[in-house]
Amino acid sequence: MYESYWGLTEKPFENTPNPKFFYTSAQHEEALTRLLYGVREHKGAVMLTGVFGCGKTLLSQVLFNELDKDVYRIALISNPMMSSLELLRAVATRLGAADLPTKRTEILKDVVLDAIGNLLMGNYSDGKQTVILFDEMHVVTDKDIFEDLRMLLNFQLQDRFLCTLILMGQPELNKQINLNKQFDQRIAIRYHVDHFNAAETQGYIAHRMTVAGGGGETENL
Ligand SMILES: Nc1ncnc2c1ncn2[C@@H]1O[C@H](COP(=O)(O)OP(=O)(O)OP(=O)(O)O)[C@@H](O)[C@H]1O
Ligand SMILES: [Mg+2]
Incomplete structure (x- = not known):
């Protein structure tokens, strides 16, 4: 399977909202900050x-x-x-x-x-x-x-x-x-x-690959 080819321990791009894979892009961080602020205040x-x-x-x-x-x-x-x-x-x-x-x-x-x-x-x-x-x-x-x-x-x-x-x-x-x-x-x-813009997309892919056990390099993708 492709996991072993890429040196992964699990699938990095399953289409389920799994918090373990959460990538805190600037906008996701801002969204979470505002949600938490709204609740806490x-x-x-x-x-x-x-x-x-x-x-x-x-x-x-x-x-x-x-x-x-x-x-x-x-x-x-x-x-x-x-x-x-x-x-x-x-x-x-x-x-x-x-x-x-x-x-x-x-x-x-x-x-x-x-x-x-x-x-x-x-x-x-x-x-x-x-x-x-x-x-x-x-x-x-x-x-x-x-x-x-x-x-x-x-x-x-x-x-x-x-x-x-x-x-x-x-x-x-x-x-x-x-x-x-x-x-x-x-x-x-x-x-x-x-x-996502291009940089966020690259960061996102690298992040999910890393969480799934890979090195997070995206140059060859
Ligand atoms: N910041 C992120 N970090 C990690 N994964 C993400 C991120 N944003 C989206 N995803 C992934 O993209 C997929 C879709 O995310 P999600 O279901 O949360 O989107 P949504 O905005 O609720 O979509 P919809 O409007 O269709 O309900 C999921 O697999 C989710 O894990
Ligand atoms: Mg949704």
Whole structure:
């Protein structure tokens, strides 16, 4: 197999977001810094956009690993392609709601929002900060969903939000956000990750080859 030819111990370019291979280009470092700042400073909402494959999902994993689980409770919604009610329900479930009604007809948005509010307050009382990370948000076109996210930001104390929302998605996400001005203005931190330039591409290839056990030389590639 090609691993032995190149002197590697594993495949360097598997198409999965494995934090072990994270290459901290200047823009990835900046993205991670802003995400961490938003979380640590209790900002309401943080948004990361970037073209497909630029490493957003990988950054979400790296961020997850960086956050101390004694301090942060993190709910990850990796596929938000669902109705607004289902999405809220998914948030509640990821935050640990155990007693939500299961029959569709019995589930009301207010009930789910109440449950989320209680969970956020419970986390706060336990000295934990809640982070809700929504990946692949560019697939969401339902305006109600952005309105619901705004409702989540209404859970706040006098001086801080009870949760930090992190939205990640391809650049089309900007269009959807622009349609909800009230939510838009609550996004405290934004960053856009662009394509790698030539030097970053070379650094990226060398880095992945090194992590996979190779020497990292790219002259012959
Ligand atoms: N900075 C990086 N370091 C290491 N690998 C990276 C980096 N950026 C992207 N990759 C790799 O590229 C591939 C695609 O990354 P990822 O799935 O995170 O992209 P994405 O921005 O979430 O894409 P999409 O918009 O399609 O969801 C993965 O294999 C990932 O590991
Ligand atoms: Mg992704």
